[in-house]
Amino acid sequence: MSPTELSRHKPDAAAESRRDSPDYIKAIPLRHPGEWASAAVLVALLVLFLIGAATNDAYDWRTYGQYLFDKRVSQAAMITLLLTALSMLFAVILGGLLAVMRLSRNRVLKSVSWAFLWFFRGTPVYVQLVFWGLLAVIYKQVDIGIPYYHQFAHIQTGTFFTAFWLAVIGLSLNEAAYMAEIVRAGISSVNEGQYEAAKALGMSWGETMRQIVLPQAMRVIIPPTGNELISMLKTTSLVTAVPYSFELYSRTRDLSSETFNPIPMLLIACTWYLFFTSVLMVAQFYLERHFARGASRTMSARQLRALAAAKMESASDRGAR
Amino acid sequence: MSAATSTATEPVVRAVNVHKRFGALTVLRGIDLTVQPGQVTCLVGPSGSGKTTFLRCINHLEQVSAGRLYVDGTLVGYAERNGKLHELHPREAAKQRRHIGMVFQHFNLFPHMTVLGNIIRAPLTVRKMPKDEAIEKARALLRQVGLADKESAYPAQLSGGQQQRIAIARALAMDPKLMLFDEPTSALDPELVGEVLDVMRELARGGMTMVVVTHEMGFAREVGDELVFMDEGVVVESGDPREVLANPQQQRTKAFLSKVL
Numbered sequence: 152m153s154p155t156e157l158s159r160h161k162p163d164a165a166a167e168s169r170r171d172s173p174d175y176i177k178a179i180p181l182r183h184p185g186e187w188a189s190a191a192v193l194v195a196l197l198v199l200f201l202i203g204a205a206t207n208d209a210y211d212w213r214t215y216g217q218y219l220f221d222k223r224v225s226q227a228a229m230i231t232l233l234l235t236a237l238s239m240l241f242a243v244i245l246g247g248l249l250a251v252m253r254l255s256r257n258r259v260l261k262s263v264s265w266a267f268l269w270f271f272r273g274t275p276v277y278v279q280l281v282f283w284g285l286l287a288v289i290y291k292q293v294d295i296g297i298p299y300y301h302q303f304a305h306i307q308t309g310t311f312f313t314a315f316w317l318a319v320i321g322l323s324l325n326e327a328a329y330m331a332e333i334v335r336a337g338i339s340s341v342n343e344g345q346y347e348a349a350k351a352l353g354m355s356w357g358e359t360m361r362q363i364v365l366p367q368a369m370r371v372i373i374p375p376t377g378n379e380l381i382s383m384l385k386t387t388s389l390v391t392a393v394p395y396s397f398e399l400y401s402r403t404r405d406l407s408s409e410t411f412n413p414i415p416m417l418l419i420a421c422t423w424y425l426f427f428t429s430v431l432m433v434a435q436f437y438l439e440r441h442f443a444r445g446a447s448r449t450m451s452a453r454q455l456r457a458l459a460a461a462k463m464e465s466a467s468d469r470g471a472r
Numbered sequence: 473m474s475a476a477t478s479t480a481t482e483p484v485v486r487a488v489n490v491h492k493r494f495g496a497l498t499v500l501r502g503i504d505l506t507v508q509p510g511q512v513t514c515l516v517g518p519s520g521s522g523k524t525t526f527l528r529c530i531n532h533l534e535q536v537s538a539g540r541l542y543v544d545g546t547l548v549g550y551a552e553r554n555g556k557l558h559e560l561h562p563r564e565a566a567k568q569r570r571h572i573g574m575v576f577q578h579f580n581l582f583p584h585m586t587v588l589g590n591i592i593r594a595p596l597t598v599r600k601m602p603k604d605e606a607i608e609k610a611r612a613l614l615r616q617v618g619l620a621d622k623e624s625a626y627p628a629q630l631s632g633g634q635q636q637r638i639a640i641a642r643a644l645a646m647d648p649k650l651m652l653f654d655e656p657t658s659a660l661d662p663e664l665v666g667e668v669l670d671v672m673r674e675l676a677r678g679g680m681t682m683v684v685v686t687h688e689m690g691f692a693r694e695v696g697d698e699l700v701f702m703d704e705g706v707v708v709e710s711g712d713p714r715e716v717l718a719n720p721q722q723q724r725t726k727a728f729l730s731k732v733l
Contacts, residue, residue: 348580351531352594352646353570356562362597366584442584 215415218406219422227402228423234318234387234398239380241323246330251360253335264331271328276321277389283321284393286312315397318390326383333375337368369442377435381428399423482545483508484650484681485530491538492525492705499525501705502539507650507698512682514692514713517702518728523685526702527652530683531572532565543572544649570598573643577655579635581627581642587614588623591642599646606645613641617671633664637671644675651675653684689733693717701725 204210218224249267252260271279282289287309296302312320341364349359388400396405403420407413485507492500499522507513515523528534529541532549541548549565550557560568582590591610595601601609614620617637627635636656643651653672657665669691676682676695686692692699692713699713701722709722717733720726 342580344576344578344580345582347533348574348576348582350533350566351569351572351574351576352642353566353598354594355566358597362593363582367582 209412209414210418211410211412211415214410214412215418218403218410218416219419221406223402223406224399224419224423227397227399228427230397230402231384231387231399231423232427234315234322234390235380235384237319238322238326238387239383241319242326242330242379242383243376245323245327247334249327249331250334250338253331254338268328268331271325272332276325276386277392279325280318280321280389280392283317284314286317314393314395318387318393318395321393322383322386322390326379326386329379330376333372333379334368336375337370337372338364340371341367366442370439373435373438373442377431377438381431384427384431385424481508483542484511484544485513485683486542486545487526487539488541489539490526490529490536490541492522492529492534493537499705500529500537503702503705503707505700505707505710507681507683509681510679511697512676512684512695513698513700514696515683515685515700515702516687516689516692516728517708520704521702522705523702524654527654527683527685530650530652531569531574532560533574543568566598570646571649573646573648573651575636575639575643575651575653575656577658579627579632579639579659581635581639583627586624586626587619587630587638590627590638591645594642595645610641610645613644614638616644616674617641618667631664632660633667636660636668640668640671640675649681651680651682653682653686655685655687657686657688687732689717689729701728703728 205212249264252264253268255261290308293306293308293311294302295304295306338360345363345367346359349363354363387398390398391401396402400420403416404413407416410416483506485505487503487505490500490503491498503522503526505513505526515527517523525534529536530543530548535549546568548568549560551560551564552558582593585593588607588610591613592601592603592606595606595609596603611620611623614623617640619634619637619641622630622634622638627638630638640651640656656672657668660668665688669688672682672684672691673695684691684696696713698710699716700710701708701716701720701724703724709716709720709725716725717729720729
């Protein structure tokens with residue numbers, strides 16, 4: 152029936168009430184027997200595995216319980232967190248800078264950024280960390296001043312850079328190369344019209360970047376950065392290459408010389424890593440939701456209720472008149 | 473220099489033989505045009521005729537390749553010293569654009585900010601206006617475009633017509649001397665075109681100087697002080713919109729109008 156036919160048709164009382172309270176469809180949901188069957192099989196396998204793990208002496212659950220909250224272990228876990236946080240902080244700052252350099256019009260900045268990426272993304276982080284550990288061997292002393300003429304200050308690299316800071320430097324520089332690509336993808340994802348609108352309002356390039364482009368790029372930048380953060384947490388276990396051995400993995404491995412069984416210590420390390428990554432995943436969820444503001448037409452349940460209430464009000468206003 | 477030459481009759485826009493080339497492609501081939509204060513100039517013509525490019529040259533979103541373009545007596549995009557043209561530093565170009573409002577075909581509102589945020593952003597950042605003053609001004613502008621109740625909505629939650637009215641309010645928040653409109657109603661559903669044209673009509677009535685690229689001949693006839701018909705990068709014919717629309721002199725104008733009217 153076309154709309155005109157509908158309007159010609161005089162609505163009677165019954166039709167009116169049908170329109171106001173339609174019979175909402177309550178269909179019988181589609182069954183998914185395969186899903187249930189496969190879930191049952193997996194649960195059975197998991198139970199078998201758990202029974203096996205509980206009764207297998209190699210896991211040595213007594214030692215696990217004894218050392219899980221050992222002060223040395225929890226301290227090492229904190230150091231892992233600190234290493235992760237510092238390295239990621241520097242990596243995000245440097246990565247953002249590199250991305251902006253890469254996108255700038257200035258050919259010098261562009262080339263520097265490209266060369267940085269080429270080197271730090273092109274070599275394994277483990278090898279880089281070994282190199283940082285050898286810094287004091289390669290450059291015993293760093294002189295600051297006019298080359299071959301007069302030096303104002305001398306830095307003894309061996310004592311100035313502790314193993315911890317060498318680890319932070321090594322991890323940040325490597326990670327900065329990856330962060331640069333993530334930030335660059337985020338910035339490129341912002342529509343050209345946004346730059347033009349900001350430009351037309353008289354905003355400078357810096358203002359446009361900070362207030363218009365980066366906040367929108369965040370929506371694209373945050374999810375992969377969350378992955379990078381989680382990945383960084385685990386990569387800290389490689390700083391043993393520097394060598395630095397007070398973070399979680401090295402510490403638990405060293406402790407196994409005390410327990411004569413590495414397996415429970417590895418389980419402890421895994422438990423702590425999993426705990427931290429789980430917390431990070433929750434944080435990432437909220438962060439993503441925050442930066443999705445205005446990105447979708449879909450309204451929240453709260454907004455839909457407000458809209459329905461407003462419609463109802465205006466309808467009753469019309470009825471009253 | 474602008475103060476010395478500025479007189480009561482100084483046009484807001486003065487284009488002298490403006491050319492624009494993109495690589496091998498020449499889009500503008502010598503545009504001469506003036507816009508007097510308070511005048512509404514409508515640019516019409518087939519797509520690819522260079523109307524939008526010319527509009528974008530006025531606020532230096534595109535750089536003029538030859539000829540001279542002045543806004544309020546000041547050369548746009550370049551500084552002339554000892555007979556040589558020097559490219560402007562981006563900071564200087566930004567300063568020139570502050571006084572020219574622009575409304576885009578696709579609105580280009582900032583999607584991560586509320587309606588109010590969109591309007592107060594440039595006054596806060598560029599003009600360093602105190603926040604309460606900017607908000608007060610934004611609310612007045614929202615009333616002017618009839619969207620006082622939408623200040624905390626995000627652009628994606630608004631209809632196209634509402635978004636375009638917000639975009640107009642955002643441009644007006646900078647107190648422009650000149651408003652540029654780039655096909656402001658072309659991306660809208662037909663029933664939403666009227667509300668945007670109403671806002672523009674009010675603006676024109678209030679004495680705003682406007683350059684409007686449009687396909688709305690009704691608007692041009694009613695509101696326009698001058699109609700400029702462009703084709704293939706040149707001005708083919710210009711004059712009083714009612715006369716040009718009713719009695720076009722050039723063959724190309726006739727051919728175009730017979731298709732759109």
